[in-house]
Amino acid sequence: MEAFLADVPEWILWVAKVALIFGGLIGTAALMSLAERKVSAWMQFRHGPNRVGPFGLLQPLADGIKFIFKEELIPEGANKFLFRLAPALAAIPSMMTIAVIPIGTIVVGEKKIPFSIAQLDLGIMYMLALGGLSVYGAILGGWASNSKYSLLGGLRASAQMISYELTLILSILVIVALSGSLDLGAIVTAQRENGLWNVFTPFGAVAFVLFTIASFAETNRHPFDFAECEPELVGGFHTEYSAMRFALFFLGEYCAMTVMACLNATLFFGGPSVPLWPEAPWFLGILAFLLKAGFFLFLFIWVRWTLPRFRFDQLMRLGWKVALPIALANVLVVGAWVAFTAKGS
Amino acid sequence: MVVVQRKELTLAERLYLPEVLRGLSLTFRKFFEKPITRQYPEQPLPTDEVTRGQPRLVVKDDGNIACVSCGMCEVACPAYAITIDGGETDRGIEREPKRFEIDMLRCILCGFCEEACPKDAIFMSNELELADFTRAGLVYDLEKLKRPKSALQERIDYVYRLNNRWRSKQ
Numbered sequence: 001m002e003a004f005l006a007d008v009p010e011w012i013l014w015v016a017k018v019a020l021i022f023g024g025l026i027g028t029a030a031l032m033s034l035a036e037r038k039v040s041a042w043m044q045f046r047h048g049p050n051r052v053g054p055f056g057l058l059q060p061l062a063d064g065i066k067f068i069f070k071e072e073l074i075p076e077g078a079n080k081f082l083f084r085l086a087p088a089l090a091a092i093p094s095m096m097t098i099a100v101i102p103i104g105t106i107v108v109g110e111k112k113i114p115f116s117i118a119q120l121d122l123g124i125m126y127m128l129a130l131g132g133l134s135v136y137g138a139i140l141g142g143w144a145s146n147s148k149y150s151l152l153g154g155l156r157a158s159a160q161m162i163s164y165e166l167t168l169i170l171s172i173l174v175i176v177a178l179s180g181s182l183d184l185g186a187i188v189t190a191q192r193e194n195g196l197w198n199v200f201t202p203f204g205a206v207a208f209v210l211f212t213i214a215s216f217a218e219t220n221r222h223p224f225d226f227a228e229c230e231p232e233l234v235g236g237f238h239t240e241y242s243a244m245r246f247a248l249f250f251l252g253e254y255c256a257m258t259v260m261a262c263l264n265a266t267l268f269f270g271g272p273s274v275p276l277w278p279e280a281p282w283f284l285g286i287l288a289f290l291l292k293a294g295f296f297l298f299l300f301i302w303v304r305w306t307l308p309r310f311r312f313d314q315l316m317r318l319g320w321k322v323a324l325p326i327a328l329a330n331v332l333v334v335g336a337w338v339a340f341t342a343k344g345s
Numbered sequence: 346m347v348v349v350q351r352k353e354l355t356l357a358e359r360l361y362l363p364e365v366l367r368g369l370s371l372t373f374r375k376f377f378e379k380p381i382t383r384q385y386p387e388q389p390l391p392t393d394e395v396t397r398g399q400p401r402l403v404v405k406d407d408g409n410i411a412c413v414s415c416g417m418c419e420v421a422c423p424a425y426a427i428t429i430d431g432g433e434t435d436r437g438i439e440r441e442p443k444r445f446e447i448d449m450l451r452c453i454l455c456g457f458c459e460e461a462c463p464k465d466a467i468f469m470s471n472e473l474e475l476a477d478f479t480r481a482g483l484v485y486d487l488e489k490l491k492r493p494k495s496a497l498q499e500r501i502d503y504v505y506r507l508n509n510r511w512r513s514k515q
Contacts, residue, residue, distance in 0.1 A: 043372045045381045209362070306372040307365060 013113060021117055025098045029254035030060035032297060039301045063247075070243035075146055078240065082144035087241065087248035090137025093130040094256035100126055101262045102185045104272035104286035114185065115286065123184040124172055127263065128165075131218065135161045137252060138220070142237035153236030156226040156312060163319040164217035164224075170327035171207040171214065174334045175267045178204065184263075188271035192278060199268040203334045208268045210327050212299075215260040217319065220253060222304035226312055261296035265289060392471035394503035397456050400447060401470040401492040403501075410491060411466035414442040418458035418467055426451035427458060447490060449475055449483045459504065468497045468504065 034049065034056065041048030049056035074083055099116070100123035106113040120126050135158050142154015175198055176182055179190035191197050198204035217224040228236030235241075238249045265271060269292045272285035280288075310318070357363045383390070392398070403411045414431030432443035458467050470492060477483045494501070 039376070042376050042380070045375070045378055047380050047382050047384065302369060302372065303365075306368045 014117075017113075017115065018117055021098060021103070021115075022095065025095060025255055025258055026251070028258045028297070029251050030064070032254045032257065032301075033063065033250065034059050035297075036301050036304075039298070040305045043305045067244050067247040072243040072245065073240070075240045077146040079144040079146070082140050083240075084245070086137050086141035086144060087245040087252070088137075089140060090134055091248045091252035091255065093133040093137075094252045094259060097127045097130045097259045098255070098262065100124075100184055101259065101266060102188055102271055103262075103289050105282050106286075107282045116185070119185050120183065122182050124176065124182045127184075127259075128169060128172070131256075131259075132161075132165060134252065134256060137249070138237045141241065141249070145237070145240035147240050149233045149235070149239045150237050153226075153228060153233045153239065156233075157220060157237055160217055160220070160224060160226055160315060160319070163316060164214045164323070167210055167319065167323040167327045168214035168218055170324070170331050171211040172267065173331050174203050174207040177331070177334050177338050180338075184266055184271075188266060188273065191270040192273045195278070197268060197270040197273075197275075203330055203337070204268060206326065206330050208264075210323055210330070211264065211267065212296075213318075213323060215264060216300070216303065217315070219256045219260055219300070221257065221300055223307040223310050224315055225304075225309065226315060257300050258293070258297060261293045261300065262289075264296045265292035390473070392473070394499045396471045396473070397454055397469045398472045399449060399452065399454065399470055399475065400456075400458050400467050400490075401472070401497060402445065402487070402490040403466050403468060403497055404491050404493050406494060409436060410441065410487075411464050412442050412445065413438050413440050413464055413466070414445070415440075415463065417461040417463060421457040421461035423455060423457060424451045424453050426453075442487065445487045445490065447485050449485055450480060465501065468500050470497060470500065 037059075038048040038056070040046075049059040052058040052062045074080060099118045100120050101116055102119070103115045106115050118126075138157035138161070139154040142150040142152070142157065145151070175187060178198060178201065179187040181187060181190070187198075199208045216222070220226075220228065226236070228238065230236075233239065238246055241249060266289075271292075272289040274280035274284050274288045277284075405411050414429050416429055416431070419427045419429050426448045428444065428446045428448075429442050430444035431440055433439060434441040454469070456469050459469050475483065
Protein backbone atom coordinates (compact mmCIF):
# COMPACT_ATOMS: atom_id res chain seq x y z
CA MET A 1 0.00 0.00 0.00
CA GLU A 2 2.70 2.46 0.98
CA ALA A 3 4.82 1.63 -2.02
CA PHE A 4 1.79 2.01 -4.22
CA LEU A 5 0.87 5.39 -2.76
CA ALA A 6 4.44 6.61 -3.06
CA ASP A 7 4.46 5.86 -6.78
CA VAL A 8 1.09 7.24 -7.90
CA PRO A 9 1.40 10.14 -10.27
CA GLU A 10 0.88 13.61 -8.89
CA TRP A 11 -2.34 14.31 -10.78
CA ILE A 12 -4.14 11.32 -9.30
CA LEU A 13 -3.28 12.61 -5.85
CA TRP A 14 -4.72 15.98 -6.79
CA VAL A 15 -7.94 14.48 -8.07
CA ALA A 16 -8.23 12.30 -4.98
CA LYS A 17 -7.63 15.25 -2.69
CA VAL A 18 -10.15 17.44 -4.46
CA ALA A 19 -12.75 14.67 -4.39
CA LEU A 20 -12.10 13.93 -0.73
CA ILE A 21 -12.18 17.50 0.45
CA PHE A 22 -15.15 18.69 -1.60
CA GLY A 23 -17.02 15.47 -0.92
CA GLY A 24 -16.24 15.88 2.74
CA LEU A 25 -17.44 19.47 2.69
CA ILE A 26 -20.72 18.70 1.00
CA GLY A 27 -21.18 15.64 3.18
CA THR A 28 -20.57 17.80 6.23
CA ALA A 29 -23.11 20.32 4.99
CA ALA A 30 -25.67 17.55 4.54
CA LEU A 31 -24.92 16.15 7.96
CA MET A 32 -25.17 19.63 9.44
CA SER A 33 -28.72 19.96 8.19
CA LEU A 34 -29.50 16.80 10.14
CA ALA A 35 -27.37 17.80 13.12
CA GLU A 36 -29.14 21.13 13.32
CA ARG A 37 -32.47 19.40 13.76
CA LYS A 38 -31.13 16.68 16.02
CA VAL A 39 -29.30 19.05 18.36
CA SER A 40 -32.22 21.44 18.54
CA ALA A 41 -34.45 18.47 19.33
CA TRP A 42 -32.19 17.19 22.08
CA MET A 43 -31.99 20.63 23.64
CA GLN A 44 -35.79 20.76 23.74
CA PHE A 45 -36.28 17.20 25.08
CA ARG A 46 -37.38 15.91 21.70
CA HIS A 47 -36.08 13.12 19.48
CA GLY A 48 -35.61 14.94 16.19
CA PRO A 49 -35.86 13.17 12.85
CA ASN A 50 -35.59 9.44 13.51
CA ARG A 51 -37.70 7.80 10.85
CA VAL A 52 -35.38 7.61 7.83
CA GLY A 53 -32.64 5.10 8.43
CA PRO A 54 -31.03 4.32 11.78
CA PHE A 55 -31.38 7.34 14.08
CA GLY A 56 -32.63 9.30 11.09
CA LEU A 57 -29.15 9.33 9.56
CA LEU A 58 -30.52 9.09 6.03
CA GLN A 59 -32.70 12.16 6.51
CA PRO A 60 -30.40 14.43 4.43
CA LEU A 61 -30.72 11.95 1.56
CA ALA A 62 -34.50 12.00 1.82
CA ASP A 63 -34.44 15.79 1.97
CA GLY A 64 -32.23 15.90 -1.10
CA ILE A 65 -34.55 13.67 -3.10
CA LYS A 66 -37.50 15.78 -2.04
CA PHE A 67 -35.77 19.00 -3.01
CA ILE A 68 -34.92 17.66 -6.44
CA PHE A 69 -38.45 16.50 -7.18
CA LYS A 70 -40.24 19.58 -5.86
CA GLU A 71 -41.76 22.02 -8.30
CA GLU A 72 -39.67 25.04 -9.07
CA LEU A 73 -41.44 28.39 -8.97
CA ILE A 74 -40.18 31.62 -10.39
CA PRO A 75 -42.35 34.54 -9.29
CA GLU A 76 -43.93 36.82 -11.82
CA GLY A 77 -41.90 39.95 -12.43
CA ALA A 78 -38.73 38.34 -11.18
CA ASN A 79 -35.51 38.95 -13.00
CA LYS A 80 -35.17 35.41 -14.27
CA PHE A 81 -31.46 35.44 -15.03
CA LEU A 82 -30.42 36.85 -11.67
CA PHE A 83 -33.02 34.74 -9.90
CA ARG A 84 -31.39 31.62 -11.29
CA LEU A 85 -27.87 32.90 -10.77
CA ALA A 86 -28.22 33.90 -7.12
CA PRO A 87 -28.34 30.42 -5.51
CA ALA A 88 -25.22 29.41 -7.39
CA LEU A 89 -23.51 32.61 -6.27
CA ALA A 90 -24.46 31.80 -2.71
CA ALA A 91 -23.25 28.22 -2.83
CA ILE A 92 -20.16 28.16 -5.03
CA PRO A 93 -17.89 30.78 -3.38
CA SER A 94 -18.47 29.33 0.06
CA MET A 95 -17.57 25.89 -1.26
CA MET A 96 -14.46 27.17 -2.99
CA THR A 97 -13.01 28.68 0.16
CA ILE A 98 -12.35 25.25 1.64
CA ALA A 99 -9.53 24.83 -0.88
CA VAL A 100 -6.90 26.68 1.14
CA ILE A 101 -7.64 25.19 4.56
CA PRO A 102 -4.71 23.01 5.64
CA ILE A 103 -6.36 19.91 7.06
CA GLY A 104 -3.10 18.20 7.86
CA THR A 105 -0.25 16.32 6.28
CA ILE A 106 -0.51 12.78 5.01
CA VAL A 107 2.76 10.94 5.51
CA VAL A 108 3.36 7.93 3.30
CA GLY A 109 6.76 6.45 3.98
CA GLU A 110 9.16 9.27 3.23
CA LYS A 111 6.66 11.30 1.25
CA LYS A 112 4.72 14.12 2.86
CA ILE A 113 1.52 15.08 1.10
CA PRO A 114 -0.11 18.26 2.39
CA PHE A 115 -3.81 17.49 2.80
CA SER A 116 -5.29 20.62 1.30
CA ILE A 117 -6.26 21.47 -2.24
CA ALA A 118 -4.10 24.57 -2.57
CA GLN A 119 -1.25 25.98 -0.55
CA LEU A 120 -1.56 29.61 -1.53
CA ASP A 121 0.84 32.24 -0.22
CA LEU A 122 -2.16 34.56 -0.06
CA GLY A 123 -4.51 31.93 1.31
CA ILE A 124 -6.33 34.27 3.65
CA MET A 125 -6.79 36.91 0.95
CA TYR A 126 -8.27 34.24 -1.29
CA MET A 127 -10.69 33.19 1.42
CA LEU A 128 -11.79 36.72 2.21
CA ALA A 129 -12.19 37.63 -1.45
CA LEU A 130 -14.42 34.65 -2.13
CA GLY A 131 -16.20 35.05 1.19
CA GLY A 132 -17.05 38.60 0.17
CA LEU A 133 -18.61 37.28 -3.02
CA SER A 134 -21.20 35.28 -1.11
CA VAL A 135 -22.95 38.54 -0.21
CA TYR A 136 -24.00 38.70 -3.85
CA GLY A 137 -25.99 35.49 -3.50
CA ALA A 138 -28.11 37.00 -0.77
CA ILE A 139 -28.60 40.45 -2.24
CA LEU A 140 -29.19 39.31 -5.83
CA GLY A 141 -31.57 36.61 -4.66
CA GLY A 142 -33.43 39.21 -2.63
CA TRP A 143 -33.52 41.76 -5.38
CA ALA A 144 -34.37 39.45 -8.28
CA SER A 145 -37.33 37.88 -6.47
CA ASN A 146 -39.50 40.99 -6.91
CA SER A 147 -40.82 40.65 -3.37
CA LYS A 148 -40.60 43.09 -0.49
CA TYR A 149 -39.64 40.46 2.04
CA SER A 150 -36.86 39.16 -0.15
CA LEU A 151 -35.59 42.64 -0.88
CA LEU A 152 -35.50 43.61 2.79
CA GLY A 153 -33.81 40.32 3.63
CA GLY A 154 -31.22 40.87 0.94
CA LEU A 155 -30.57 44.44 2.06
CA ARG A 156 -30.17 43.37 5.64
CA ALA A 157 -27.88 40.54 4.66
CA SER A 158 -25.61 42.80 2.67
CA ALA A 159 -25.54 45.54 5.32
CA GLN A 160 -24.74 43.00 7.99
CA MET A 161 -22.13 41.08 6.03
CA ILE A 162 -20.33 44.22 4.98
CA SER A 163 -20.23 45.65 8.50
CA TYR A 164 -19.03 42.44 10.09
CA GLU A 165 -16.55 41.68 7.36
CA LEU A 166 -14.46 44.58 8.71
CA THR A 167 -14.31 43.05 12.15
CA LEU A 168 -13.61 39.65 10.65
CA ILE A 169 -10.73 40.92 8.55
CA LEU A 170 -9.26 42.98 11.36
CA SER A 171 -9.31 40.03 13.73
CA ILE A 172 -7.62 37.87 11.11
CA LEU A 173 -5.08 40.66 10.57
CA VAL A 174 -3.98 40.25 14.18
CA ILE A 175 -3.13 36.63 13.53
CA VAL A 176 -1.41 37.53 10.28
CA ALA A 177 0.71 40.07 12.12
CA LEU A 178 1.56 37.58 14.86
CA SER A 179 2.53 34.82 12.42
CA GLY A 180 4.01 37.06 9.74
CA SER A 181 2.30 35.25 6.87
CA LEU A 182 -0.91 35.21 4.88
CA ASP A 183 -0.47 31.51 4.19
CA LEU A 184 -2.74 29.42 6.38
CA GLY A 185 -0.18 26.60 6.41
CA ALA A 186 2.47 28.99 7.68
CA ILE A 187 0.10 30.23 10.39
CA VAL A 188 -0.36 26.66 11.58
CA THR A 189 3.38 26.07 11.50
CA ALA A 190 4.00 29.26 13.45
CA GLN A 191 1.59 28.14 16.15
CA ARG A 192 3.22 24.73 16.29
CA GLU A 193 6.71 26.21 16.56
CA ASN A 194 5.65 28.62 19.28
CA GLY A 195 4.07 25.70 21.09
CA LEU A 196 1.18 28.05 21.82
CA TRP A 197 -2.08 28.30 19.99
CA ASN A 198 -3.06 31.81 19.05
CA VAL A 199 -6.14 31.70 21.24
CA PHE A 200 -3.94 31.48 24.34
CA THR A 201 -2.05 34.66 23.52
CA PRO A 202 -3.68 37.84 24.86
CA PHE A 203 -4.18 39.48 21.46
CA GLY A 204 -5.20 36.19 19.93
CA ALA A 205 -7.87 35.68 22.59
CA VAL A 206 -9.47 39.05 21.83
CA ALA A 207 -9.23 38.36 18.13
CA PHE A 208 -10.76 34.94 18.68
CA VAL A 209 -13.83 36.34 20.42
CA LEU A 210 -14.27 38.99 17.73
CA PHE A 211 -13.69 36.50 14.95
CA THR A 212 -16.25 34.10 16.37
CA ILE A 213 -18.86 36.83 16.71
CA ALA A 214 -18.14 38.13 13.23
CA SER A 215 -18.23 34.64 11.75
CA PHE A 216 -21.75 34.20 13.09
CA ALA A 217 -22.76 37.41 11.37
CA GLU A 218 -20.89 36.55 8.19
CA THR A 219 -22.62 33.23 7.82
CA ASN A 220 -26.02 34.74 8.68
CA ARG A 221 -26.40 32.55 11.68
CA HIS A 222 -28.31 33.10 14.88
CA PRO A 223 -28.32 35.43 16.77
CA PHE A 224 -27.56 37.52 13.68
CA ASP A 225 -29.74 35.80 11.10
CA PHE A 226 -31.53 38.91 9.92
CA ALA A 227 -31.32 37.90 6.32
CA GLU A 228 -33.89 35.21 6.98
CA CYS A 229 -35.57 36.58 10.06
CA GLU A 230 -38.74 34.48 9.95
CA PRO A 231 -41.09 36.51 12.17
CA GLU A 232 -40.45 39.70 10.22
CA LEU A 233 -39.51 38.67 6.71
CA VAL A 234 -41.15 35.26 6.16
CA GLY A 235 -37.98 33.62 4.83
CA GLY A 236 -35.83 36.63 4.09
CA PHE A 237 -33.97 36.73 0.81
CA HIS A 238 -34.99 33.18 -0.12
CA THR A 239 -38.72 33.66 0.51
CA GLU A 240 -39.57 33.14 -3.14
CA TYR A 241 -37.21 30.25 -3.74
CA SER A 242 -38.33 26.67 -3.94
CA ALA A 243 -36.97 23.21 -4.63
CA MET A 244 -33.27 22.77 -5.35
CA ARG A 245 -32.51 26.48 -5.64
CA PHE A 246 -33.75 26.90 -2.10
CA ALA A 247 -31.62 23.95 -1.06
CA LEU A 248 -28.60 25.57 -2.70
CA PHE A 249 -28.91 28.59 -0.40
CA PHE A 250 -28.88 26.23 2.54
CA LEU A 251 -25.99 24.27 1.11
CA GLY A 252 -24.14 27.55 0.76
CA GLU A 253 -24.94 28.55 4.32
CA TYR A 254 -23.81 25.23 5.75
CA CYS A 255 -20.68 25.19 3.61
CA ALA A 256 -19.87 28.70 4.76
CA MET A 257 -20.37 27.58 8.35
CA THR A 258 -18.08 24.61 7.83
CA VAL A 259 -15.38 26.77 6.30
CA MET A 260 -15.70 29.33 9.09
CA ALA A 261 -15.39 26.56 11.66
CA CYS A 262 -12.30 25.22 9.86
CA LEU A 263 -10.84 28.72 9.67
CA ASN A 264 -11.47 29.28 13.35
CA ALA A 265 -9.72 26.02 14.17
CA THR A 266 -6.83 26.90 11.88
CA LEU A 267 -6.27 30.48 12.94
CA PHE A 268 -6.76 30.16 16.67
CA PHE A 269 -6.50 26.50 17.62
CA GLY A 270 -3.43 25.39 15.69
CA GLY A 271 -5.29 23.57 12.94
CA PRO A 272 -4.07 19.99 12.72
CA SER A 273 -1.63 20.23 15.64
CA VAL A 274 -2.33 17.93 18.54
CA PRO A 275 -2.18 19.65 21.94
CA LEU A 276 0.88 18.84 24.12
CA TRP A 277 2.19 16.28 21.64
CA PRO A 278 4.10 17.92 18.77
CA GLU A 279 5.37 14.57 17.46
CA ALA A 280 1.90 13.05 17.09
CA PRO A 281 1.38 10.85 14.02
CA TRP A 282 -0.24 12.50 11.01
CA PHE A 283 -3.65 10.84 11.25
CA LEU A 284 -4.08 12.11 14.80
CA GLY A 285 -3.38 15.58 13.43
CA ILE A 286 -6.18 15.24 10.91
CA LEU A 287 -8.44 13.86 13.61
CA ALA A 288 -7.56 16.78 15.87
CA PHE A 289 -8.41 19.20 13.09
CA LEU A 290 -11.74 17.52 12.44
CA LEU A 291 -12.57 17.57 16.15
CA LYS A 292 -11.72 21.25 16.46
CA ALA A 293 -13.74 22.18 13.39
CA GLY A 294 -16.53 19.90 14.61
CA PHE A 295 -16.65 21.74 17.90
CA PHE A 296 -17.13 25.07 16.16
CA LEU A 297 -19.79 23.59 13.93
CA PHE A 298 -21.54 22.39 17.06
CA LEU A 299 -21.11 25.87 18.54
CA PHE A 300 -22.98 27.36 15.59
CA ILE A 301 -25.97 25.12 16.28
CA TRP A 302 -25.62 25.40 20.04
CA VAL A 303 -25.76 29.20 19.97
CA ARG A 304 -28.67 29.16 17.57
CA TRP A 305 -30.84 27.21 19.98
CA THR A 306 -29.74 29.25 22.99
CA LEU A 307 -29.88 32.93 22.14
CA PRO A 308 -32.75 35.11 21.01
CA ARG A 309 -32.31 37.09 17.82
CA PHE A 310 -30.88 40.59 18.06
CA ARG A 311 -32.74 43.62 16.86
CA PHE A 312 -31.33 45.04 13.64
CA ASP A 313 -30.16 48.31 15.19
CA GLN A 314 -28.59 46.37 18.03
CA LEU A 315 -26.73 44.29 15.50
CA MET A 316 -25.43 47.39 13.75
CA ARG A 317 -24.50 49.01 17.04
CA LEU A 318 -22.61 45.93 18.13
CA GLY A 319 -20.84 45.78 14.80
CA TRP A 320 -19.81 49.39 14.39
CA LYS A 321 -19.63 50.74 17.92
CA VAL A 322 -18.33 47.76 19.84
CA ALA A 323 -16.70 45.09 17.74
CA LEU A 324 -15.01 47.33 15.19
CA PRO A 325 -13.29 49.72 17.69
CA ILE A 326 -12.07 46.78 19.75
CA ALA A 327 -10.76 45.08 16.64
CA LEU A 328 -9.04 48.26 15.48
CA ALA A 329 -7.44 48.82 18.86
CA ASN A 330 -6.33 45.20 18.90
CA VAL A 331 -4.71 45.55 15.50
CA LEU A 332 -2.96 48.78 16.53
CA VAL A 333 -1.57 47.29 19.72
CA VAL A 334 -0.45 44.12 17.97
CA GLY A 335 1.10 46.14 15.19
CA ALA A 336 3.01 48.23 17.68
CA TRP A 337 4.07 45.16 19.60
CA VAL A 338 5.29 43.38 16.50
CA ALA A 339 7.06 46.49 15.23
CA PHE A 340 8.87 47.26 18.48
CA THR A 341 9.95 43.73 19.34
CA ALA A 342 12.18 41.52 17.29
CA LYS A 343 9.18 39.39 16.40
CA GLY A 344 8.01 39.38 12.86
CA SER A 345 11.24 40.72 11.38
CA MET B 346 -51.55 52.95 34.15
CA VAL B 347 -49.03 50.22 34.32
CA VAL B 348 -45.46 51.39 34.55
CA VAL B 349 -42.89 48.73 33.90
CA GLN B 350 -39.72 49.39 35.82
CA ARG B 351 -36.81 48.38 33.66
CA LYS B 352 -34.25 46.42 35.59
CA GLU B 353 -30.92 48.18 35.85
CA LEU B 354 -28.43 45.85 34.14
CA THR B 355 -25.12 45.08 35.77
CA LEU B 356 -21.88 45.48 33.86
CA ALA B 357 -21.59 41.73 33.32
CA GLU B 358 -25.07 41.64 31.88
CA ARG B 359 -24.40 44.55 29.58
CA LEU B 360 -21.21 42.95 28.34
CA TYR B 361 -23.50 40.17 27.12
CA LEU B 362 -20.81 37.56 26.74
CA PRO B 363 -21.00 36.18 30.32
CA GLU B 364 -24.76 35.88 29.90
CA VAL B 365 -24.23 34.13 26.59
CA LEU B 366 -22.00 31.60 28.31
CA ARG B 367 -24.61 31.15 31.04
CA GLY B 368 -27.24 30.45 28.41
CA LEU B 369 -24.95 28.06 26.58
CA SER B 370 -24.26 26.11 29.75
CA LEU B 371 -27.98 25.86 30.39
CA THR B 372 -28.79 24.48 26.96
CA PHE B 373 -25.81 22.14 27.19
CA ARG B 374 -27.11 20.67 30.43
CA LYS B 375 -30.56 20.22 28.91
CA PHE B 376 -28.91 18.56 25.94
CA PHE B 377 -28.53 15.31 27.89
CA GLU B 378 -31.97 15.16 29.39
CA LYS B 379 -34.35 12.45 28.39
CA PRO B 380 -36.77 13.38 25.60
CA ILE B 381 -40.37 13.59 26.70
CA THR B 382 -41.80 13.00 23.23
CA ARG B 383 -44.30 10.19 22.83
CA GLN B 384 -43.32 8.21 19.73
CA TYR B 385 -46.94 7.95 18.72
CA PRO B 386 -47.58 4.96 16.48
CA GLU B 387 -45.18 2.83 18.51
CA GLN B 388 -46.24 4.26 21.86
CA PRO B 389 -49.99 4.80 21.61
CA LEU B 390 -51.84 7.03 24.02
CA PRO B 391 -53.04 5.14 27.07
CA THR B 392 -56.79 4.80 27.14
CA ASP B 393 -59.14 3.87 29.96
CA GLU B 394 -62.86 3.58 30.66
CA VAL B 395 -63.34 7.34 30.58
CA THR B 396 -61.84 7.59 27.08
CA ARG B 397 -64.67 8.61 24.79
CA GLY B 398 -63.59 7.16 21.48
CA GLN B 399 -65.64 6.22 18.47
CA PRO B 400 -69.09 4.70 19.08
CA ARG B 401 -69.43 0.96 18.49
CA LEU B 402 -72.37 -1.43 18.51
CA VAL B 403 -72.56 -4.14 21.15
CA VAL B 404 -72.78 -7.73 19.98
CA LYS B 405 -74.36 -9.75 22.78
CA ASP B 406 -72.97 -13.07 23.93
CA ASP B 407 -75.53 -14.94 21.82
CA GLY B 408 -74.10 -13.38 18.67
CA ASN B 409 -76.90 -10.88 17.96
CA ILE B 410 -76.58 -7.13 18.15
CA ALA B 411 -78.48 -5.46 20.96
CA CYS B 412 -79.82 -2.72 18.72
CA VAL B 413 -83.58 -2.71 18.03
CA SER B 414 -83.39 0.19 15.55
CA CYS B 415 -85.55 2.47 17.66
CA GLY B 416 -83.78 5.53 16.18
CA MET B 417 -83.15 7.28 19.50
CA CYS B 418 -79.45 7.67 18.80
CA GLU B 419 -80.21 8.93 15.33
CA VAL B 420 -82.35 11.65 16.87
CA ALA B 421 -79.88 12.43 19.63
CA CYS B 422 -76.95 12.76 17.28
CA PRO B 423 -76.12 16.49 17.00
CA ALA B 424 -73.98 15.93 13.93
CA TYR B 425 -76.50 13.80 12.00
CA ALA B 426 -73.83 11.15 11.69
CA ILE B 427 -76.09 8.15 12.27
CA THR B 428 -78.36 6.62 9.62
CA ILE B 429 -80.61 3.70 10.53
CA ASP B 430 -82.94 1.66 8.34
CA GLY B 431 -84.95 -0.64 10.55
CA GLY B 432 -86.39 -3.99 9.56
CA GLU B 433 -88.20 -6.97 11.00
CA THR B 434 -86.56 -10.04 12.44
CA ASP B 435 -87.74 -13.44 13.63
CA ARG B 436 -85.99 -12.92 16.93
CA GLY B 437 -88.12 -12.16 19.99
CA ILE B 438 -87.30 -8.49 19.80
CA GLU B 439 -89.02 -8.31 16.38
CA ARG B 440 -86.94 -5.39 15.04
CA GLU B 441 -83.31 -4.96 14.18
CA PRO B 442 -81.42 -2.55 11.91
CA LYS B 443 -81.00 -3.59 8.29
CA ARG B 444 -78.65 -0.69 7.81
CA PHE B 445 -76.77 1.08 10.59
CA GLU B 446 -74.20 3.58 9.42
CA ILE B 447 -72.13 6.10 11.32
CA ASP B 448 -70.30 8.64 9.24
CA MET B 449 -67.08 8.86 11.20
CA LEU B 450 -66.17 12.11 9.47
CA ARG B 451 -69.28 13.73 10.97
CA CYS B 452 -69.17 12.02 14.33
CA ILE B 453 -67.94 14.42 17.01
CA LEU B 454 -67.49 11.73 19.66
CA CYS B 455 -69.95 13.49 22.01
CA GLY B 456 -71.42 10.29 23.38
CA PHE B 457 -75.09 11.42 23.10
CA CYS B 458 -75.94 8.18 21.26
CA GLU B 459 -74.57 6.20 24.19
CA GLU B 460 -76.75 8.22 26.58
CA ALA B 461 -79.82 8.00 24.39
CA CYS B 462 -79.74 4.25 23.79
CA PRO B 463 -82.47 2.47 25.79
CA LYS B 464 -81.11 -1.01 25.01
CA ASP B 465 -77.42 -0.59 25.91
CA ALA B 466 -76.62 -1.27 22.30
CA ILE B 467 -74.18 1.53 21.47
CA PHE B 468 -71.16 2.51 23.54
CA MET B 469 -68.16 4.75 23.13
CA SER B 470 -65.17 2.47 22.60
CA ASN B 471 -61.54 3.34 23.27
CA GLU B 472 -60.76 3.30 19.54
CA LEU B 473 -59.46 6.67 18.48
CA GLU B 474 -57.54 6.13 15.26
CA LEU B 475 -59.35 7.09 12.08
CA ALA B 476 -57.76 7.09 8.67
CA ASP B 477 -58.65 6.02 5.18
CA PHE B 478 -57.93 6.95 1.60
CA THR B 479 -61.55 7.70 0.69
CA ARG B 480 -64.41 9.48 2.38
CA ALA B 481 -66.73 6.59 1.63
CA GLY B 482 -64.43 4.27 3.54
CA LEU B 483 -65.02 6.31 6.67
CA VAL B 484 -68.78 5.75 6.64
CA TYR B 485 -68.82 2.73 8.92
CA ASP B 486 -71.51 0.13 8.33
CA LEU B 487 -72.87 -2.55 10.65
CA GLU B 488 -69.99 -4.93 10.08
CA LYS B 489 -67.41 -2.30 10.88
CA LEU B 490 -69.25 -1.14 13.98
CA LYS B 491 -69.88 -4.50 15.64
CA ARG B 492 -67.82 -5.26 18.71
CA PRO B 493 -68.25 -8.17 21.10
CA LYS B 494 -69.63 -7.11 24.47
CA SER B 495 -66.46 -8.23 26.20
CA ALA B 496 -64.42 -5.65 24.26
CA LEU B 497 -66.65 -2.84 25.53
CA GLN B 498 -67.22 -4.24 29.04
CA GLU B 499 -65.03 -1.66 30.83
CA ARG B 500 -66.95 1.21 29.31
CA ILE B 501 -70.30 -0.45 29.92
CA ASP B 502 -69.47 -0.90 33.60
CA TYR B 503 -68.35 2.71 33.80
CA VAL B 504 -71.53 4.04 32.26
CA TYR B 505 -73.60 1.90 34.63
CA ARG B 506 -71.64 3.17 37.61
CA LEU B 507 -72.21 6.74 36.47
CA ASN B 508 -75.92 6.29 35.89
CA ASN B 509 -76.42 4.46 39.15
CA ARG B 510 -75.76 7.70 40.98
CA TRP B 511 -79.09 9.03 39.77
CA ARG B 512 -81.11 5.85 39.90
CA SER B 513 -83.61 5.73 42.76
CA LYS B 514 -82.81 3.10 45.30
CA GLN B 515 -85.91 0.95 45.69
